Structure formats: structure tokens, C-alpha cells
Amino acid sequence: MSLIVQKFGGTSVATSEKIKNVANAIIKEKNNGNDVVVVVSAMGHTTDNLIKLSKEITSSPCAREMDMLLATGEQVSMSLLAMALIDMGYNAVSLTGYQAGIKTQKNHMCARIIDIDTTRINKHILNNEIVIVAGFQGICEGNEITTLGRGGSDTTAVALACALNAQRCDIYSDVEGVYTTDPRIVKTAQKLKTISYDEMLELARVGANVLHPRCVESAKQNKMPMRVRSSFKLDDMGTLIIGVDEMELNKPVTGAAVDNSQIRIVICDIVDEPGNAAKLFNLLSSSDLSVDMIIQSYARHSKNTNDIAFTISKSDYPKFDALKGKITELLKADGIFIDDDIAKVSIVGAGMIDRPGIAAKMFDTLAKENINIKMISTSEIKISCLVEKKYCNSALVALCKAFELDGADVAQVKGDLPDVD
Amino acid sequence: MSLIVQKFGGTSVATSEKIKNVANAIIKEKNNGNDVVVVVSAMGHTTDNLIKLSKEITSSPCAREMDMLLATGEQVSMSLLAMALIDMGYNAVSLTGYQAGIKTQKNHMCARIIDIDTTRINKHILNNEIVIVAGFQGICEGNEITTLGRGGSDTTAVALACALNAQRCDIYSDVEGVYTTDPRIVKTAQKLKTISYDEMLELARVGANVLHPRCVESAKQNKMPMRVRSSFKLDDMGTLIIGVDEMELNKPVTGAAVDNSQIRIVICDIVDEPGNAAKLFNLLSSSDLSVDMIIQSYARHSKNTNDIAFTISKSDYPKFDALKGKITELLKADGIFIDDDIAKVSIVGAGMIDRPGIAAKMFDTLAKENINIKMISTSEIKISCLVEKKYCNSALVALCKAFELDGADVAQVKGDLPDVD
Numbered sequence: 001m002s003l004i005v006q007k008f009g010g011t012s013v014a015t016s017e018k019i020k021n022v023a024n025a026i027i028k029e030k031n032n033g034n035d036v037v038v039v040v041s042a043m044g045h046t047t048d049n050l051i052k053l054s055k056e057i058t059s060s061p062c063a064r065e066m067d068m069l070l071a072t073g074e075q076v077s078m079s080l081l082a083m084a085l086i087d088m089g090y091n092a093v094s095l096t097g098y099q100a101g102i103k104t105q106k107n108h109m110c111a112r113i114i115d116i117d118t119t120r121i122n123k124h125i126l127n128n129e130i131v132i133v134a135g136f137q138g139i140c141e142g143n144e145i146t147t148l149g150r151g152g153s154d155t156t157a158v159a160l161a162c163a164l165n166a167q168r169c170d171i172y173s174d175v176e177g178v179y180t181t182d183p184r185i186v187k188t189a190q191k192l193k194t195i196s197y198d199e200m201l202e203l204a205r206v207g208a209n210v211l212h213p214r215c216v217e218s219a220k221q222n223k224m225p226m227r228v229r230s231s232f233k234l235d236d237m238g239t240l241i242i243g244v245d246e247m248e249l250n251k252p253v254t255g256a257a258v259d260n261s262q263i264r265i266v267i268c269d270i271v272d273e274p275g276n277a278a279k280l281f282n283l284l285s286s287s288d289l290s291v292d293m294i295i296q297s298y299a300r301h302s303k304n305t306n307d308i309a310f311t312i313s314k315s316d317y318p319k320f321d322a323l324k325g326k327i328t329e330l331l332k333a334d335g336i337f338i339d340d341d342i343a344k345v346s347i348v349g350a351g352m353i354d355r356p357g358i359a360a361k362m363f364d365t366l367a368k369e370n371i372n373i374k375m376i377s378t379s380e381i382k383i384s385c386l387v388e389k390k391y392c393n394s395a396l397v398a399l400c401k402a403f404e405l406d407g408a409d410v411a412q413v414k415g416d417l418p419d420v421d
Numbered sequence: 422m423s424l425i426v427q428k429f430g431g432t433s434v435a436t437s438e439k440i441k442n443v444a445n446a447i448i449k450e451k452n453n454g455n456d457v458v459v460v461v462s463a464m465g466h467t468t469d470n471l472i473k474l475s476k477e478i479t480s481s482p483c484a485r486e487m488d489m490l491l492a493t494g495e496q497v498s499m500s501l502l503a504m505a506l507i508d509m510g511y512n513a514v515s516l517t518g519y520q521a522g523i524k525t526q527k528n529h530m531c532a533r534i535i536d537i538d539t540t541r542i543n544k545h546i547l548n549n550e551i552v553i554v555a556g557f558q559g560i561c562e563g564n565e566i567t568t569l570g571r572g573g574s575d576t577t578a579v580a581l582a583c584a585l586n587a588q589r590c591d592i593y594s595d596v597e598g599v600y601t602t603d604p605r606i607v608k609t610a611q612k613l614k615t616i617s618y619d620e621m622l623e624l625a626r627v628g629a630n631v632l633h634p635r636c637v638e639s640a641k642q643n644k645m646p647m648r649v650r651s652s653f654k655l656d657d658m659g660t661l662i663i664g665v666d667e668m669e670l671n672k673p674v675t676g677a678a679v680d681n682s683q684i685r686i687v688i689c690d691i692v693d694e695p696g697n698a699a700k701l702f703n704l705l706s707s708s709d710l711s712v713d714m715i716i717q718s719y720a721r722h723s724k725n726t727n728d729i730a731f732t733i734s735k736s737d738y739p740k741f742d743a744l745k746g747k748i749t750e751l752l753k754a755d756g757i758f759i760d761d762d763i764a765k766v767s768i769v770g771a772g773m774i775d776r777p778g779i780a781a782k783m784f785d786t787l788a789k790e791n792i793n794i795k796m797i798s799t800s801e802i803k804i805s806c807l808v809e810k811k812y813c814n815s816a817l818v819a820l821c822k823a824f825e826l827d828g829a830d831v832a833q834v835k836g837d838l839p840d841v842d
Contacts, residue, residue, distance in 0.1 A: 016477035050497070056437035057501050058508035065507070068500035068515055072493035076471070079489035080478050086486070087479035094489055098519075099564055143520055 002167040003125070004029050007039040007135065007157035009173040012231035013077045014044030023084040025172065025234050026130060030090065035125050037164060039135040039157040040081055042073025063108035067137075067147045071097070074134035074153070082132050091129040095120065097137035098145070102156065104138035110149035113138060113156070116163040125164075133160060151212020158215040162222040169224055170238075171211065172231035177239035178203070178210050180405035181256040185393050188406035192254065193237075196244035196350050199254045202382040206257045206346035216241065249351035252358050253403035258392045259344040262292060262311040264374070265320065267327065269305040269334030276331050277308060283327065284312075287319050293344070293377040293386065305334070309375060311386065314340065342374060343392035346384040347399055359383050365402040371395050423588040424546070425450050428460040428556065428578035430594040433652035434498045435465030444505040446593065446655050447551060451511065456546050458585060460556040460578040461502055463494025484529035488558075488568045492518070495555035495574070503553050512550040516541065518558035518566070523577065525559035531570035534559060534577070537584040546585075554581060572633020579636040583643040590645055591659075592632065593652035598660035599624070599631050601826035602677040606814050609827035613675065614658075617665035617771050620675045623803040627678045627767035637662065670772035673779050674824035679813045680765040683713060683732040685795070686741065688748065690726040690755030697752050698729060704748065705733075708740050714765070714798040714807060726755070730796060732807065735761065763795060764813035767805040768820055780804050786823040792816050 006029060008022050022040075029036050050069050054061040061069075078094035085092035097104075101117030124131045135153025140146045148155055154171055161169035176191060178200065183189040195203075197220035204213045210228055219226050219241065229238025270276055277296060284291055289312055297307040312320060324336055345366075352358040362383050366373060371394070375386035387395055400406045427450060429443050443461075450457050471490050475482040482490075499515035506513035518525075522538030545552045556574025561567045569576055575592055582590035597612060599621065604610040616624075618641035625634045631649055640647050640662065650659025691697055698717060705712055710733060718728040733741060745757055766787075773779040783804055787794060792815070796807035808816055821827045 016474060019478060053437060053497075053501060054504060057440060057504045060508075061504045062507045065500040065503045065515060068503075068517075069497060072496045075493045075496075076474075076490060079486040080474060082486045082489070083475060083478045083482045086483045087481075094486060096489075096566075145517075 001033060001035055003035040003037065003164055005037045005039065005157050005161035005164065005166045005169045007153060007169070007171045008041065008081075008231055009153065009171075010041040010044050010046070011174040012172055013040055013081065016080065018231075019043075019077070019080050020084050022081060022172075022231055023088055025231055026081075026085065027088060027090060028234060030130060034167075036130050037121060037125070037160060037166070038081070038130065038132045039153055039160060040074060040077045040132060041135050041153040042070075043077045043080075046073040046076065064144065067108045067145050070147050071134070071137045071145045074136055078132045078134050085130055085132075091127070092132060093124050093129050094132040094134070095124075096134050097156075098139040098143070100131075100133045100160075102133075102138035102159070104140050104146045104148070106140045106144070106146070108144075108146055111138060111140060111146035113148070113159045116159060118163050121160075121164065151214055154212050154215035155218065158218045158222075158224060158226065161224050162218065166224070168227060169219065170227045170229060172229055173210075174230065174232065175210060175228065176230040176233060176236055177228050178208070178241070178255070180254070181396060181400050182208070182258065185258065185396050186400045186406055189400070190406065192239045194240045194242060194247055195254060196247055197241060198244060198381055199348050199350050200241050202346070202348040202379065203255050203257055206259055206344060206348065206382065206384060208255070208257045211241075244350045247350070249349075251349065251404060252351040252355045253347045253349035253405065254351070255349070256345065256347045256396055256399045256403065256405055258396050259346070260389065260392065261314050262342065262344060263314050263317060264309060264311050264339040264342050264386065266307055266309040266337040266339070267331060267333045268307050268337060269303065270308060271332040272304050272306050279330055280308060280327065283323060283330065284320075287323055289316050289319050289323075293375050293384065295375050311342070311344070311375070339374075341389050342386050343389045343395075344384050344386050345392060345395045345399060346382055347403060348382045349403075350381050352383075353380055361402060362399065365398050366395055369394055369398050422454060422456055424456040424458065424585055426458045426460065426578050426582040426585065426587045426590045428574060428590070428592045429462065429502075429652055430574065430592075431462040431465050431467070432595040433593055434461055434463075434502065437501065439652075440464075440498070440501050441505050443502060443593075443652055444509055446652055447506065448509060448511060449655060451551060455588075457551050458542065458546070458581055458587070459502070459551065459553045460574055460581060461495055461498045461553060462556050462574040463491075464498045464501075467494040467497065485565065488529045488566050491568050492555070492558045492566045495557055499553045499555050506551055506553075512548070513553060514545050514550050515553040515555070516545075517555050518577075519560040519564070521552075521554045521581075523554075523559035523580070525561050525567045525569070527561045527565070527567070529565075529567055532559060532561060532567035534569070534580045537580060539584050542581075542585065572635055575633050575636035576639065579639045579643075579645060579647065582645050583639065587645070589648060590640065591648045591650060593650055594631075595651065595653065596631060596649065597651040597654060597657055598649050599629070599662070599676070601675065602817060602821050603629070603679065606679065606817050607821050607827060610821070611827065613660045615661045615663060615668055616675060617668055618662060619665060619802055620769050620771050621662050623767070623769040623800065624676050624678055627680055627765065627769065627803065627805060629676065629678045632662075665771045668771070670770075672770065672825060673772040673776045674768045674770035674826065675772070676770070677766065677768045677817055677820045677824065677826055679817050680767070681810065681813065682735050683763065683765060684735050684738060685730060685732050685760040685763050685807065687728055687730040687758040687760070688752060688754045689728050689758060690724065691729060692753040693725050693727050700751055701729060701748065704744060704751065705741070708744055710737050710740050710744075714796050714805065716796050732763070732765070732796070762810050763807050764810045764816075765805050765807055766813060766816045766820060767803055768824060769803045770824075771802050773804075774801055782823060783820065786819050787816055790815055790819050
């Protein structure tokens with residue numbers, strides 16, 4: 001008998017009706033002869049409402065107490081789901097992070113799972129019970145309740161699947177799978193049957209909000225097959241995420257995405273001395289500021305200065321703002337220029353590694369649309385260009401056409417894959 | 422330094438504003454130089470809303486999962502209260518039933534506390550932290566979350582006060598103390614400065630909804646002084662509940678109450694054989710039916726039968742209804758008569774023990790009001806009469822006047838009492 005881990009997001013369990021629907025999805029998997037371990041998020045807007053409540057008390061809530069507060073959200077949804085399954089005639093038991101043996105680091109609100117003691121879960125599985133585990137939470141040294149931060153429930157699901165040697169980890173939500181690009185912008189976007197971990201990671205980083213990179217990384221390390229699928233279309237198999245060596249790469253580019261959440265910062269006329277870039281990025285990282293694209297211009301010999309441009313997340317701007325004075329002083333810079341009229345368009349594909357000319361084709365496509373490129377960054381399987389915000393949708397449409405992302409599926413499964421029902 | 426346990430009910434923590442108000446009440450006690458351990462209920466209607474949610478899933482929710490669900494209510498209020506205290510500059514930490522070491526029996530939804538391991542709470546107290554404990558919940562063998570049933574948070578507070586050798590246990594709610602009778606019916610009802618455990622127990626049993634009998638019993642056994650007071654009037658000392666030997670009993674009757682929640686059942690013409698009453702009440706108790714007043718009529722010699730009348734709680738009627746056929750058969754009874762047009766009026770007072778004529782005065786008072794008595798039951802410190810429902814308020818008013826419960830305080834404190842701020 002094989003074990004499937006299923007994870008249901010907040011929209012999938014938003015009402016009692018939807019919880020019953022989720023119970024049906026679980027029963028379907030159980031009736032296929034599988035053991036099932038389920039991970040749930042909090043119902044709908046529960047977490048947002050709890051955060052709002054805490055803000056009414058204080059503008060800076062204690063992190064330990066915030067975890068205590070937020071952990072209740074999953075406890076509510078999991079107990080209701082267990083009631084629904086029991087009512088439908090199945091054995092089910094819900095477990096808090098603590099009861100499920102999910103041990104984390106001590107840092108509240110963004111803890112990482114360090115170990116899962118599966119003793120209790122395995123006991124329930126042997127007892128033919130459907131085990132429902134609270135996502136997003138764990139317990140650290142001293143029996144303190146912790147939460148895992150953004151994407152936490154997905155991370156719980158993948159970590160459990162790995163610890164329990166599951167056959168597969170299915171992430172159910174309100175999207176039907178991973179698309180070549182954002183279907184809200186490109187109507188003809190195609191759902192991918194398969195995508196590699198690395199492509200999924202790059203897509204997640206460039207703006208596709210399907211999965212948090214943390215859980216994809218964890219699945220990749222453990223070679224745990226994942227499936228992104230809809231809890232409202234149970235017959236749809238969604239998208240399978242697997243290792244690149246298990247896929248046949250027919251096309252160089254698998255997906256394209258737009259990210260509107262960044263701003264560009266240019267530090268002008270930095271005196272050209274060795275170590276200035278290191279000083280800058282050490283300072284930024286010590287304030288927990290993640291930098292994405294970076295360009296350093298050539299030193300202007302006449303002035304012996306250069307510029308450094310980089311992008312950060314808009315939500316991190318207050319952190320940066322607090323550092324501005326220190327930066328100008330430290331780098332003897334002439335000024336700081338902020339540009340929020342930008343968008344990042346990216347193409348991603350494991351197939352681009354062995355095929356030259358992909359970058360040239362991307363730049364050419366944008367040029368033909370009269371779109372100016374402000375910055376470029378690349379990885380082995382990704383090329384990103386910064387453009388003016390007003391062009392982001394037309395850029396995406398043009399790139400999807402050029403790289404055939406609006407047609408048939410891009411990558412086909414090769415060889416034997418894990419059972420998919 | 423002495424330790425005070427404070428308990429705040431659901432209405433006291435119903436909104437973020439009220440939670441801040443509660444934080445002030447705690448800080449006041451802390452600034453008096455006391456260590457403070459706080460027990461909280463769930464905010465306002467949280468528990469009702471969670472029960473409603475479970476009813477949307479199933480009409481008969483699994484008890485284990487119900488406890489999992491309900492335990493979240495206190496976890497929310499306690500973490501918000503801890504945030505408020507920390508925001509006001511005090512060290513505070515909230516603990517779930519499990520973290521607080523509250524060990525219970527295994528019976529879900531009505532577990533009893535069997536032990537409190539105070540190690541962790543004491544560590545926090547030594548660390549000068551205000552400890553906030555989730556009321557109503559504990560943990561049983563196998564690390565399962567349990568809840569204590571009705572009056573659970575009061576019970577948690579008294580049990581913690583006893584386990585921690587507290588100086589006093591203060592129960593804060595939206596009432597200002599214990600009154601001689603229901604102020605909604607008798608406008609001139611007086612707040613008692615003191616009442617004995619036994620009187621409080623009898624008052625709770627005859628309809629005064631201030632405290633659950635379970636926590637009063639526990640306080641009595643451990644001689645733990647309790648105070649019932651309002652969280653909205655912090656300067657009001659409320660009512661102190663202590664042992665009868667610490668009180669001066671000026672008047673025979675301390676309080677009067679009405680209970681509209683019962684129905685009377687008469688089993689008619691039971692064949693007069695030994696053991697019939699035992700058969701009946703064994704059957705009722707095996708269905709978990711609590712019987713209050715009982716009267717067995719004299720056997721009618723002509724027919725060789727008698728009647729048994731008793732009262733049960735209205736909410737237990739479905740349980741009784743299921744037994745009706747069995748009862749008639751078992752007792753060879755002629756019929757069962759149900760009367761829900763009744764109310765029970767009671768007077769309570771530790772001082773009636775040594776004073777004869779109290780019962781006579783009560784019956785006389787009712788007779789003068791032309792109120793017929795349907796049943797009578799007595800204990801050492803209580804006399805209850807069943808009357809027609811329409812007379813319950815006028816009966817109460819007349820009794821309060823007769824026994825001077827609408828005048829000055831009935832019982833005065835004698836000798837040294839624990840500090841009351």
C-alpha cells in the first residue's frame with residue numbers, strides 16, 4: 001500500500017461546504033487503496049483576521065504570542081475536516097504540529113522544520129486512520145509553538161511526504177496546475193503536464209505564485225514528486241513536478257512570467273574603490289534585505305566613479321529607506337535614485353541550457369515590440385529583463401508567442417513516473 | 422510575595438478594547454506586589470460560533486475533534502492578552518493547557534483535572550513573568566487535548582490556585598458579585614460581601630448562574646478563598662466566598678433564587694412492590710439523567726399503588742422521552758404525566774441550621790400570596806418549593822421581603838480574612 005500526502009490550501013477549506021468537498025477528495029484517494037496523510041491551511045481569511053485582531057492590540061505584537069495566535073487557524077480547519085471524514089464513515093484523526101512530531105528551529109514566525117518524529121503518525125496510519133496534520137506550525141525546544149512563515153503549509157506537506165516516504169505530495173488549491181504563463185494576462189496560456197523542480201523554482205522566483213520556493217527546494221532535494229492540482233476539479237491531474245532527468249525537453253522554454261512587485265534602486269557616482277560593492281550588499285543583507293537583479297556600470301574614467309543598480313521587493317522598501325543615509329555616507333555616493341515604474345519579465349526553461357540563441361531571441365522579440373530593456377539578469381535556465389511597467393503585458397504576450405508557450409504542452413513525461421491515480 | 426490567580430470570563434475579553442481593560446486589571450494586581458497567574462476564557466461568542474461551525478459539518482461531531490476545535494478559543498484570547506501586557510511593558514507569557522501542565526481524565530468534552538504539573542508555571546513566575554493560562558482545557562494520556570465542560574475556566578482557575586498555593590482566586594466577569602437574589606427580578610437585591618462555600622453551592626444548584634458548583638466544591642475542599650467581581654469595576658471588591666466557620670451568621674437566610682429550567686414528571690399508579698423506586702432511578706441514572714426533587718406519595722390502600730414525582734432539567738427531556746416505554750413496562754405504571762408549568766423557588770442560608778421555623782415561615786409566606794406548593798425539598802441549608810411558573814417572581818419578591826434579603830448585607834466577615842487589596 002502506498003502513501004499519498006495531500007495538502008489543501010485556505011480557499012479549499014474556506015467554508016463548511018468546501019470542507020466536505022475536501023473530505024470527498026481525501027476519500028477518493030483512500031478508496032484508491034492508498035494511505036492518506038492530509039495537511040491543511042487555515043480556513044479562508046482566518047489568518048488575516050487573526051493578524052488584524054493582533055494589530056488592534058499592538059502595532060508590534062510579540063512573535064512568540066503571534067505564533068500562539070496564528071497556530072489556532074489550522075487547528076480549527078483540521079478538526080472540522082476530521083469531523084467531516086468521521087461523519088462520512090472513515091477513521092480520521094487531526095494532529096497539531098506538536099502532536100504530529102514536527103520539530104522546528106526556535107525562530108518564531110519563520111521557523112524551519114529540522115526533524116519530524118513520525119512515530120505517532122505511523123501508529124495512526126497502521127490503525128487505518130486518515131491523519132490530518134496542521135500545516136504551517138511546529139514545536140521547538142521548550143515545547144514552544146512556532147509557525148513556518150509564508151508558504152508554510154506547502155512546506156509542512158513536502159517535509160511530511162519526505163519523512164513518511166510518501167509516493168507523492170499533492171498540493172490542492174484553487175488553481176488547476178502550473179501554466180506556461182499567467183492565464184489572466186495571456187488567455188491562451190497552457191497548463192503544463194509536467195515541469196522540473198528547477199523550472200518551478202525559477203518560475204516561483206520570477207513571479208508565479210503557485211508554490212513557495214522553499215517547498216519546491218525541499219521536494220527537489222528529496223526527489224519527492226509533487227502535483228499541483230485543483231480541489232474543485234478532482235478528475236484533473238494538474239501539473240506534476242519532477243526531476244529534469246525524468247522529462248523529455250521538447251522546447252527550450254517552459255514558462256514565462258511577470259513580476260510587478262519590485263522597485264529599482266540606483267546608487268549614483270560611487271567613488272571607484274575596491275570593496276564598495278561588498279560594503280553595500282553586506283549592509284543590505286545585515287538588514288535582511290533580499291536583492292534580486294544587480295548591475296554595476298563601468299567606471300567613468302573622467303570622474304572615477306560608477307553606478308550600482310539593483311532591484312528589491314517593494315514591501316522591503318521601508319527597510320531600505322532606513323539605510324539610505326548610511327549608504328550615501330559609506331559609499332561616498334552622489335545620490336540615490338528610486339524607480340518603481342518597472343516590471344520584470346522572465347522566461348524559464350531547462351531546455352535552454354544546450355541551445356544557444358535563446359537570450360538573443362528574447363531581446364529581439366522585445367525590440368520588435370519597441371520595448372526598451374533596463375536591466376538583464378540570467379541563470380542557467382532563466383533570463384529576466386526589466387522593462388517599463390506599461391509594457392509588461394505586451395512583453396509577456398510577445399514572448400509567449402515567440403517561444404510557443406500559448407500552444408500545446410511544452411514538456412512531455414519520459415519513461416516511468418510514479419502512479420498518478 | 423503572594424500569588425493571586427485571576428480568571429476572566431468571555432464577556433471580559435470579548436473585544437480588543439476589553440482585553441486591554443483586562444490587562445489593566447492584571448497590572449493593578451501586579452503593581453500591588455503580587456505574582457499573578459491569569460486564566461482566560463474564549464472571547465465573547467467564540468465558543469458558540471465554533472459549535473455552530475461544527476454543526477454545519479455534522480449533527481454529531483466526534484468528541485475528540487470537538488475538543489481540538491474548542492480549545493482554539495482560549496488560545497486566541499490568551500495570546501492577545503499576553504501581547505497587550507507585553508505592549509504595556511510587562512513580562513507575560515501565555516500557555517496552553519498542555520504547556521501549563523494541566524492533566525485531565527480521558528473523557529472528552531467533560532474531562533476532570535487530575536493533576537497540575539506546576540514546574541513550567543513556577544519557572545515563569547520566578548522569572549517575574551505574568552503567566553496566562555488557557556482556561557477550560559487540559560491534556561490527557563497520549564497527549565490528547567481535552568476540555569472540561571461547563572464552568573471549565575472557573576474550574577481551571579480554582580485548580581491552579583490550589584496547586585500553586587495562591588492566596589486567593591478572583592473570578593472576574595460581568596456581574597459585580599453574588600447577590601441575595603436575582604437583581605433582574607428583585608430590584609432591591611443586595612450584593613453580599615461574603616458567602617460561604619456551602620451557601621454558594623446551594624445557590625448555584627437552585628439557579629444562581631454566577632459560578633459552576635464544580636469549582637466551588639473544589640475551592641471548599643482546598644479552603645481556597647474566592648472572590649467574584651466585575652472586570653468593569655476594578656475598585657469594587659465583589660463577593661468573597663469562604664468557609665462558614667470564618668463568617669458571622671447574622672441572619673438565617675443568605676440568598677433566594679428561582680429556577681425555571683426544570684420540568685416535573687409524575688409516574689402514576691406504580692404497583693406498590695419493594696424496589697420499584699430503585700429500579701426507576703437506576704434506569705434514569707444509567708441514561709445520565711440527573712434528578713433533582715423527588716416525592717413518593719403514600720400508597721393508596723384501595724388500589725395498592727403509589728405515584729412517584731420528580732423534576733429533571735428541561736434539556737434532559739429527550740433522554741427521558743426515550744425511556745418512557747421502558748419505565749411504564751418496568752414499573753407496571755398506569756401513565757406518565759409531564760408538567761412544564763413549574764418553577765422552583767429556594768432559600769439558602771448556613772444560619773438556618775440552628776434556627777427552627779424557617780421552613781414554616783417560607784410556606785406561610787407563600788400561602789399569604791395565595792401560591793400553592795406542588796413539591797418541597799430540603800437540605801441542611803436550603804429549602805426549595807415547586808410552584809406554578811406564573812407565581813415565580815412574586816414568590817421570590819415575597820420571600821426576599823420576609824427574610825430581609827432586600828436590605829443590608831446578610832453576613833459579615835468575622836476575624837482575619839485574606840488580604841483583599
